[in-house]
Amino acid sequence: xxxxxISEAENRKMQQxxxxxxxxxxxxxxxxxxxxxxxxxxxxxxxxxxxxxxxxYVDDASEDNTYEILEKIATKDSxxxxxxxxxxxxxxxxxxxxxxxxxxxRVIFYTTRVRPDSSRLPALLEKLSEGNDLVVGWRxxxxxxxxxxxxxxxxNFMTNKLTGIKLHDINSGIIVTRRDxxxxxQIYGGLGQFIPVLANKQGYKVAEEKIAQLGGFFRKSxxxxxxxxxxxxxxxxLFLTKYSKKPIHFLGFLGGVFAVAGAVIELYLFFxxxxxxxxxxxxxxxxxxALLLVIGIQMIAMGLIGEMIIFxxxxxxxxxxxxxxxx
Amino acid sequence: MIKMQREERLxxxxxxxxxxxxxxxxxxxxxxDSTMSQQDKSYEIILVDDGSTDRTFELxxxxxxxxxxxxxxxxxxxxxxxxxxxxxxxxxxGDIVVAMDGDLQNDPEDIPRLLDKxxxxxxxxxxxxxxxxxxxxxxxxxxxxxxxxxxxxxxxxLHDTGCSLKAFRSEIxxxxxxxxxxxxxxxxxxxxxxxxxxxxxxxxxxxxxxxxKYNITRTFRVIVDLTAMNLFMKNLKSPLRFFGxxxxxxxxxxxxxxxxxxxxxxxxxxxxxxxxxxxxxxxLFIVTGVQLFIWGLLAxxxxxxxxxxxxxxxxx
Numbered sequence: 001x002x003x004x005x006i007s008e009a010e011n012r013k014m015q016q017x018x019x020x021x022x023x024x025x026x027x028x029x030x031x032x033x034x035x036x037x038x039x040x041x042x043x044x045x046x047x048x049x050x051x052x053x054x055x056x057y058v059d060d061a062s063e064d065n066t067y068e069i070l071e072k073i074a075t076k077d078s079x080x081x082x083x084x085x086x087x088x089x090x091x092x093x094x095x096x097x098x099x100x101x102x103x104x105x106r107v108i109f110y111t112t113r114v115r116p117d118s119s120r121l122p123a124l125l126e127k128l129s130e131g132n133d134l135v136v137g138w139r140x141x142x143x144x145x146x147x148x149x150x151x152x153x154x155x156n157f158m159t160n161k162l163t164g165i166k167l168h169d170i171n172s173g174i175i176v177t178r179r180d181x182x183x184x185x186q187i188y189g190g191l192g193q194f195i196p197v198l199a200n201k202q203g204y205k206v207a208e209e210k211i212a213q214l215g216g217f218f219r220k221s222x223x224x225x226x227x228x229x230x231x232x233x234x235x236x237x238l239f240l241t242k243y244s245k246k247p248i249h250f251l252g253f254l255g256g257v258f259a260v261a262g263a264v265i266e267l268y269l270f271f272x273x274x275x276x277x278x279x280x281x282x283x284x285x286x287x288x289x290a291l292l293l294v295i296g297i298q299m300i301a302m303g304l305i306g307e308m309i310i311f312x313x314x315x316x317x318x319x320x321x322x323x324x325x326x327x
Numbered sequence: 328m329i330k331m332q333r334e335e336r337l338x339x340x341x342x343x344x345x346x347x348x349x350x351x352x353x354x355x356x357x358x359x360d361s362t363m364s365q366q367d368k369s370y371e372i373i374l375v376d377d378g379s380t381d382r383t384f385e386l387x388x389x390x391x392x393x394x395x396x397x398x399x400x401x402x403x404x405x406x407x408x409x410x411x412x413x414x415x416x417x418x419x420x421g422d423i424v425v426a427m428d429g430d431l432q433n434d435p436e437d438i439p440r441l442l443d444k445x446x447x448x449x450x451x452x453x454x455x456x457x458x459x460x461x462x463x464x465x466x467x468x469x470x471x472x473x474x475x476x477x478x479x480x481x482x483x484x485l486h487d488t489g490c491s492l493k494a495f496r497s498e499i500x501x502x503x504x505x506x507x508x509x510x511x512x513x514x515x516x517x518x519x520x521x522x523x524x525x526x527x528x529x530x531x532x533x534x535x536x537x538x539x540k541y542n543i544t545r546t547f548r549v550i551v552d553l554t555a556m557n558l559f560m561k562n563l564k565s566p567l568r569f570f571g572x573x574x575x576x577x578x579x580x581x582x583x584x585x586x587x588x589x590x591x592x593x594x595x596x597x598x599x600x601x602x603x604x605x606x607x608x609x610x611l612f613i614v615t616g617v618q619l620f621i622w623g624l625l626a627x628x629x630x631x632x633x634x635x636x637x638x639x640x641x642x643x
Contacts, residue, residue, distance in 0.1 A: 203378060203404025245507045252551045281603035290611045297615055301570075301622050307555045308566060308626050314504035320410035325418070326391045326399040 020052040022125070023104030027094035027111040027173075028070070029060040034112075035069045042118040043077070049122060055080045056102055058094035061087045091173060092192030099182060107182060110174040114139060117212040124176040124209045133181050133204035136167055136196050137174025137211040144213065151230055158234045163241045165200050167208050171233075174211060184321060193233070194240060201241050202321040245310055245319060251303030259296025265289030338368035339442065340421030340497075344411030345429035346377040349386060351535070352429065356390045356397070359435040363396070366439055373398045373415045374429075378405035413505040425494045426513075432460070433492040434530040441494040441527065450499045450522035453485050453514055454492035454529035461533070473549065480557045481515035485526050488514050492529050496522070508548065512556050519560060566630055570623025577616030585609045 024042060031038065039055075046053045057080065059067045067084055074082040083097050091111050099107065106128065110116050116137055127135045142149055152169070159170050171193045185198050200206045243250040266289040269280045280286055341359060345352060356372070363370050374397060376384050384401060391397045400414050412426060423445055427433045437454065444452045461467050470489050477488050493513065503516045514524055562569040588605050 201404075203402060203406070246548075246552075248551050248555055249548055252554075286604065286607060290607050294611060294615060298618065301619065304555060304558060305622055305626050305629065308559075309629050310506070311504075311555075311559060311563075312630055314506050318413075319506045320406040320414050321403045322414060323401045323403045324399075325401070326388065326397075 019103040022053040023102035025098035115214040132207040134177040247306030248303035255299025262292030339370040340419035342415030375411040377411040409510040428491040454490040456531040566626035567623035574619030581612030
């Protein structure tokens, strides 16, 4: 488990408060003087719902005074709870830690990084009660850096194409859903940003609702590594939705294509040499063919090993999601 | 095991995956129920609604309201035939589990005969649609061909592995984990678990209503699944043997070619230009061979540390 270890006793201590209707779990990091303002908007939005609620802040090891401010808030407001990570573990882990502590039937999750206007949260809850199982916040109008938006667009387009979901902002990090939905998805722990994709795959009704973004400073994606991460994310989606149980369907196909291409090249060169058209020893094509063959065989073998992993652990995997059983 | 015996048990569970069969469900239920109620056995009918989009579920609920033997499992979405069967098998509490299709092409009247056959001491009885009522070119021929291939690869000798009407002893079917499209290979999976398998001729009717839902276009996937299944059948206990054999073969070829190169250089003093080609061959084969060995070790590790239940099954 990547997040800070929460012992059984601590866990029980944390859950001593009574069960509530709505849990708002907020991942927060380095928000400084904005914390107070964000808190009061969220608080008044939740107050306006006229039901029981709790706010759980998960401070992902902020380096500024975020934690101190939150601590003050938590001592004043009994409905606010606070978790601090020992070191930054990322939003997925923050969500997991917050969810473990929460008691609400309905769960709101968002990260302050994307700066959603929390006064719009009731609209998302409304959408949830319209018969949806999970509502994703669609950041609109967006105020981020242009580059972030472009990357986001590409990611969403690809994910929609691959999964058949029709959402504008899948990885907005703003999710409103029911407790049982998340409990059902938990087996995939650590895949926080793919929750809508996983929920959709499990047959839950996933909808979206616009939520405005507050202005202010947004960190830009600065490193090539982050762009690469996005590409890998799309691959993750592909595996999650299509090949999670059948690695060999993917790797076997790809490996087959490579191996056949390699074999065709080598055969061509073989006959070229046999029928005396010329020497082939110095031709780069020879090496290319060998390379493709090796890669192809590797992929197929890897697919088989993946298949063995799935097969040996298949007892832990449920491939279906039951809505209801009538005895 | 003691705990298991305390739970409620029945003699027979009938598991039927259903996907958009609104015309068939009522008729299907009526015929199963009239057959089973004449039997001197306790039973349940588990109908798994695989995310139907038509009126199927409403009809199922109506059936459930009037018949206490009926259990319905409703899926949130369409998860496929394997998943639907797996859910039904997981929920079944009968000592014998019978699986069949929801399209009435199988005849529920065959169920008592399957049960009689089971009583002879078999663990799996598979139906054989000897007089199949389907289109020859589109369904029967591909099915026959697939059956030939599946039989020869998995070495389970059945005339008709594709027939959905099958009966299993509960211990066997509960050990089988169905995922992906593995429902095609249930007899092979049962054989891995050490089951005694037989077959018997069952009736087959032409489809009265609706259309066939499961097509034959996934040839590639089936072939790949088969290859994997073949590997599992023979090598699940020790994948290193399989990978090791292939790896040795590759390394041997590489070594022979390497020896030939050395001979040419040192004995015949004749290093021709095409030594290049031979060198590449050596690299190609030895690299692949060594890798196969390592993967074999890895696979061995995976299989042996896996949480899979022990490979043998004791009787009683």
